[in-house]
Amino acid sequence: MAELAELLKAWGWLGSMVLSGLFTFLVWAMRKEFARRDDVSRDVQTLAADLAELDARVDLLENEVKHLPTHSDLKEMRDALSDLSGAVRETAATLRAVDSGVKRLETHLLDKGK
Numbered sequence: 001m002a003e004l005a006e007l008l009k010a011w012g013w014l015g016s017m018v019l020s021g022l023f024t025f026l027v028w029a030m031r032k033e034f035a036r037r038d039d040v041s042r043d044v045q046t047l048a049a050d051l052a053e054l055d056a057r058v059d060l061l062e063n064e065v066k067h068l069p070t071h072s073d074l075k076e077m078r079d080a081l082s083d084l085s086g087a088v089r090e091t092a093a094t095l096r097a098v099d100s101g102v103k104r105l106e107t108h109l110l111d112k113g114k
Helices: 002-033 037-065 071-112
Strands: none
Touching: none
16 A cells, blocks of 8 residues: 555656546547537527528418318319310210201202202
8 A cells, every 4th residue: 555655656746647638638529529509509590590481481381272272172173174074075966966957958058059
C-alpha cells in the first residue's frame, strides 16, 4: 500500500494530465456528435414553418376536393350516359327507317314526273 502511495506521489501529476486530456478529448468529440441547443432550436423552427406550409396546402386541397364528384355521382353519370347511348341508337334506327321512306317517296315522285 505504501508503494502505491509513493507511486501516486511520484507520477500522479502525469496521470492527472492524461485524464484531463482524455476528458477534454471526450468533450470535444461529444460536441461534434451531439446537436447543440441553438441548432436544434433552428431546426425546430424550420420544421414548424414547413409544417405550417403543408397544413395550408392540405387545406387548399381539401377545399378543391369538396367540389369533385363522388363515386356515386360518377356512377349516376355513367348510367345516364348509358341511357343516352341507348336513346341515340333508337333514334338512329328510327331515322334510318324515315330515310328509307323518304327515299321511296322521292323515287316515286321522280318516277311519276317522267
